[in-house]
Amino acid sequence: xxxxxxxxxxxxxxxxxxxxxxxxxxxxxxxxxxxxxxxxxxxxxxxxxxxxxxxxxxxxxxxxxxxxxxxxxxxxxxxxxxxxxxxxxxxxxxxxxxxxxxxxxxxxxxxxxxxxxxxxxxxxxx
Numbered sequence: 001x002x003x004x005x006x007x008x009x010x011x012x013x014x015x016x017x018x019x020x021x022x023x024x025x026x027x028x029x030x031x032x033x034x035x036x037x038x039x040x041x042x043x044x045x046x047x048x049x050x051x052x053x054x055x056x057x058x059x060x061x062x063x064x065x066x067x068x069x070x071x072x073x074x075x076x077x078x079x080x081x082x083x084x085x086x087x088x089x090x091x092x093x094x095x096x097x098x099x100x101x102x103x104x105x106x107x108x109x110x111x112x113x114x115x116x117x118x119x120x121x122x123x124x125x126x
Contacts, residue, residue, distance in 0.1 A: 003073070003103055006043075010070060011118060013037035014107050018114040027080045030109045031067055034078070044071050051098045066095050075104040084108060084119065096123040 017033045038045045051064040068076040077092045092104045108117030
């Protein structure tokens with residue numbers, strides 16, 4: 001499945017979760033429900049995938065945790081915040097670069113309309 005169709009399926013599943021639950025819950029509730037929806041679509045999803053980091057000569061096995069990784073190529077970072085900040089953008093971009101993942105979706109479930117809480121990111125190799 002190409003990345004655009006995969007992204008559409010993920011966003012559709014997120015909208016379904018938001019439609020049923022609405023805003024106001026903890027991030028972990030949305031994570032579990034979105035995980036269920038994505039697996040129900042037959043997608044390969046890893047929850048809280050750890051990304052090791054190396055700093056100088058020190059290897060940290062659990063440096064970062066990706067909320068959801070879909071088909072080993074799309075990073076999904078979930079939030080329940082009033083508004084995205086630059087730190088949220090930097091976080092997902094860091095995850096994408098560390099894992100060499102091509103796409104990322106930052107999804108904020110704390111919005112009236114979920115479409116206003118979705119940002120798509122592309123990892124452009126340097």
